[in-house]
Amino acid sequence: MALSREQIASIASLARLELTPGEFPVYQESLSRIVDFIGALDRADTTGVAPMAHPLPGLSQRLRPDAVTESDRHEAYQQNAPQVAAGLYLVPKVIE
Amino acid sequence: MSDLHRQSVTQLAAGLRARRFSSVELVGACLARIEASQAALNAFVTVTGEPALAAAAQADRLLAAGDGGPLTGVPIAHKDLFCTQGVRTSCGSRMLDNFVSPYDATVVAKLKAAGAISLGKTNMDEFAMGSSNETSFYGPVRNPWNPALVPGGSSGGSAAAVAARLVPGATGTDTGGSIRQPAALCGITGMKATYGRVSRHGMVAFASSLDQAGALAPSAADCALLLREMAGFDERDSTSVDTPVPDYVAALEQPLAGLKIGLLREFFDKGLDPAYERCVREALKVYEGLGAKLTEVSLPSLPLSVPVYYVVAPAECSSNLARFDGVRFGHRCENPRDLNDLYRRSRGEGFGAEVKRRVMTGTYVLSAGYYDAYYLKAQRVRALINADFIRAFKEVDVLMGPTTPTPAFALGAKTADPITMYLNDIYTIGANLAGLPAASVPCGFVQDLPVGLQIVGPHFAEARVLTAAHALQRATDWHTRVPRAYA
Numbered sequence A: 001m002a003l004s005r006e007q008i009a010s011i012a013s014l015a016r017l018e019l020t021p022g023e024f025p026v027y028q029e030s031l032s033r034i035v036d037f038i039g040a041l042d043r044a045d046t047t048g049v050a051p052m053a054h055p056l057p058g059l060s061q062r063l064r065p066d067a068v069t070e071s072d073r074h075e076a077y078q079q080n081a082p083q084v085a086a087g088l089y090l091v092p093k094v095i096e
Numbered sequence B: 001m002s003d004l005h006r007q008s009v010t011q012l013a014a015g016l017r018a019r020r021f022s023s024v025e026l027v028g029a030c031l032a033r034i035e036a037s038q039a040a041l042n043a044f045v046t047v048t049g050e051p052a053l054a055a056a057a058q059a060d061r062l063l064a065a066g067d068g069g070p071l072t073g074v075p076i077a078h079k080d081l082f083c084t085q086g087v088r089t090s091c092g093s094r095m096l097d098n099f100v101s102p103y104d105a106t107v108v109a110k111l112k113a114a115g116a117i118s119l120g121k122t123n124m125d126e127f128a129m130g131s132s133n134e135t136s137f138y139g140p141v142r143n144p145w146n147p148a149l150v151p152g153g154s155s156g157g158s159a160a161a162v163a164a165r166l167v168p169g170a171t172g173t174d175t176g177g178s179i180r181q182p183a184a185l186c187g188i189t190g191m192k193a194t195y196g197r198v199s200r201h202g203m204v205a206f207a208s209s210l211d212q213a214g215a216l217a218p219s220a221a222d223c224a225l226l227l228r229e230m231a232g233f234d235e236r237d238s239t240s241v242d243t244p245v246p247d248y249v250a251a252l253e254q255p256l257a258g259l260k261i262g263l264l265r266e267f268f269d270k271g272l273d274p275a276y277e278r279c280v281r282e283a284l285k286v287y288e289g290l291g292a293k294l295t296e297v298s299l300p301s302l303p304l305s306v307p308v309y310y311v312v313a314p315a316e317c318s319s320n321l322a323r324f325d326g327v328r329f330g331h332r333c334e335n336p337r338d339l340n341d342l343y344r345r346s347r348g349e350g351f352g353a354e355v356k357r358r359v360m361t362g363t364y365v366l367s368a369g370y371y372d373a374y375y376l377k378a379q380r381v382r383a384l385i386n387a388d389f390i391r392a393f394k395e396v397d398v399l400m401g402p403t404t405p406t407p408a409f410a411l412g413a414k415t416a417d418p419i420t421m422y423l424n425d426i427y428t429i430g431a432n433l434a435g436l437p438a439a440s441v442p443c444g445f446v447q448d449l450p451v452g453l454q455i456v457g458p459h460f461a462e463a464r465v466l467t468a469a470h471a472l473q474r475a476t477d478w479h480t481r482v483p484r485a486y487a
Helices: A005-014 A023-043 A074-078 B009-017 B023-041 B049-064 B106-113 B156-163 B180-186 B220-230 B274-289 B302-323 B339-350 B353-366 B371-395 B418-425 B429-434 B462-475
Strands: B044-047 B075-079 B117-122 B170-173 B189-192 B213-217 B260-264 B293-297 B398-402 B438-446 B449-456
Touching: A005 A023, A005 B353, A023 B302, A023 B353, A023 B371, A023 B418, B009 B023, B009 B049, B009 B220, B023 B044, B023 B049, B023 B075, B023 B117, B023 B156, B044 B156, B049 B117, B075 B106, B075 B156, B106 B117, B106 B170, B106 B220, B117 B156, B156 B170, B156 B180, B156 B213, B180 B189, B180 B438, B180 B449, B189 B220, B189 B462, B213 B220, B220 B438, B220 B462, B260 B274, B260 B371, B274 B293, B274 B398, B274 B438, B274 B449, B274 B462, B293 B371, B302 B353, B302 B371, B302 B418, B302 B429, B353 B371, B371 B398, B371 B429, B398 B462, B438 B462, B449 B462
Parallel strands: B075 B117, B075 B170, B260 B293, B260 B398
Antiparallel strands: B044 B117, B170 B213, B189 B213, B189 B438, B398 B449, B438 B449
């Protein structure tokens, strides 16, 4: 199946990826081929087969007591942030 | 000249305890080898020489006092997707080029607690997405057996570093073959644990239902020692399994006689290089000589493992990599116009071509109208593959076959076509989909390039896989071969 340039633009937009003009034909070509490749799954008869989300069936997610386990290390964590002020992460203005 | 680099993890740990050499001496020798090889191999992204030498001096004090753990003073390296406190953790990506982790991954902390000394972070395919180490932001790693060839991926830096004996052991992760495939291509032993066996806390996530850590080292005995120290329950990983870790080292000498080995019919297919196949069959004959029983088994759904993987892994990766938003850490674009522009350009600039391809593939298969046709369908076929394995392990103790279809290939040979690259993992992906422990063991050479035998076991049968690998390594010396340039 050939994906159109518009479909690539829509996928990139959903994925929040800015593509350069030169990247469009590259991903149009390779994603179309990948979609064809994974289309092979259609051949498998999966009638009545439950989807498997996890490789260890029967294992349930653990719960833990609702207690504080972490100390406040926001200063250490924010050392990796591009822009902070007063302990807050800064981004461009969202609400006009 | 020192021959410390020719010694295994096990030998080095014993030699340090017996004070035949010091950790400072050993770490110094490894650091010199790393530096001397870096231009040719590019196996490391970051080398932490000074802290490593300080830790070695501390290890020597412990050893002099008769203290220390099972790995005290032994140098290792970590794949650069394990978070290391105070040390850049790049994941091979521009996105995390400036990221200094504020904490240690559980694997890093456990190996440190066992006494191992990290010499640095090894190069890898960006976010572990690749089979040749060519997608790294820091440039490709080269194969120590032939620098024109790839080392495999994504743990290519770890594999090359061990193959060139820069370090005696290294950590890796395996989502679709990323430990076993580079171990095979570099002629070393690589072992991936059962899903849930080793904590994923602090391992940068790629595909969370597939990712699992493991060890790369010259021998199975070394992998047993490293894995024993890495494995175990961790409350910080919600999929970590709370069962005791057996002593994989103590289990190694168990007799092999009567072991039922299943040969995976689907792996001896037309895509397998005939000379490669001959080496694998020779190794199987060695097992027969040791008293194992060989039978052929068929896993009819297994040929669909690559298409299943290229739905499930990209879907999970598109979700996991949503955290890289240019806000809290990682790359941020210059002068964003608004929040959406900040997200789009930070991600567009920070991610490389293959990562973008996988994020978009995942976004597509999860998008409205396609979720059932691709993602749910892939999860159903995954269940069929899993059922095939469960059925097979009712008849045999371990499964064996080739690790890869061919030996190492040339740099650039498969970069033009992603599907060709993806098919390099055709024999390794099944174990990830089913969450099984699996190893690759050196079993010969084709035109001076290493060949890997793959051994897959049932869930939590790491000891059985390692014992089988060790038995081959007592009968053969393929795992002791070192590339001439690094002998």
